[in-house]
């Protein structure tokens with residue numbers, strides 16, 4: 001009997017052909033796994049052929065069919081392996097595609113939907129002021145917000161009970177000696193600290209937060225910012241002060257702005273002046289005080305007034321920011337309303 005044409009052999013051949021075809025057309029690794037257990041399992045077509053082995057009496061025919069069954073199983077496994085590789089490659093590519101994140105799209109949508117934070121107008125103004133003064137040859141210094149009476153008043157030529165102390169509505173900090181510790185009412189105490197610490201000549205600006213017992217309105221805040229300036233050198237005159245203020249005005253506000261000094265009074269400067277700037281439309285706005293450093297103040301800073309002279313100034317930063325950005329009311333700058341802050345970049 002020819003084994004190749006026996007019914008079992010034919011059955012095996014068609015089971016193999018069908019099996020290989022379905023392996024090749026399987027569409028996923030999971031499908032393939034299920035299919036393989038059906039094809040090679042106890043209930044599969046090949047198992048049925050295998051089961052008929054026992055019925056064959058012809059030894060050669062049995063051997064031939066047995067090895068044909070093994071060959072068929074091997075062939076199925078190798079077809080499955082090939083298909084499995086193809087499927088895994090396709091599935092991996094698909095996974096990559098589905099998990100792909102389009103960064104361009106994200107960046108674009110972030111630009112249109114997410115709000116970016118910005119620095120507060122006063123911070124922006126402070127940084128610009130520092131830049132302008134650094135450009136004019138000044139250095140930056142800072143001092144404490146909680147000050148002693150000595151630095152805030154006494155060293156600035158205001159001994160206890162001096163009437164000029166009432167120029168500023170002072171907030172006091174509880175302390176052992178009542179009234180000896182204050183929230184600084186201006187940045188002028190930093191002048192004394194700088195004179196005590198830095199050997200002259202001194203060209204310094206000192207920005208910072210100051211505190212006064214005031215009711216907020218369009219031009220007043222109880223907490224606001226000043227920038228103090230101090231120049232100490234030999235032979236400094238009032239003309240140097242006026243020139244510095246004019247250079248600063250043009251550098252900060254633009255060439256259309258000019259400055260003027262009006263006689264005024266501060267206990268720590270003599271003579272003293274109020275500093276105004278003139279807008280291009282001709283109106284004036286008061287920005288700060290200034291003057292020649294009083295000899296008592298030079299002494300409190302450890303300097304000899306016969307050797308050194310100098311000028312000082314103190315401007316309100318919040319009012320400058322307000323002016324620069326055309327804001328009507330200082331309180332708007334502290335409202336924390338994004339619709340307001342978003343307008344300024």
Ligand code: FA5
Nearest residue numbers: 186188220221224266287288289290312313314315316
């Ligand atoms: C002083 O504070 C002096 N220490 C300035 C000075 C320094 C004079 C050095 C001479 C030499 P005055 O109190 O005027 O001065 O305040 C200075 C500036 O701070 C004002 O011109 C104004 O621009 C600003 N300012 C004052 N009070 C407030 C406030 N409540 N809110 C916002 N800005 C204010």
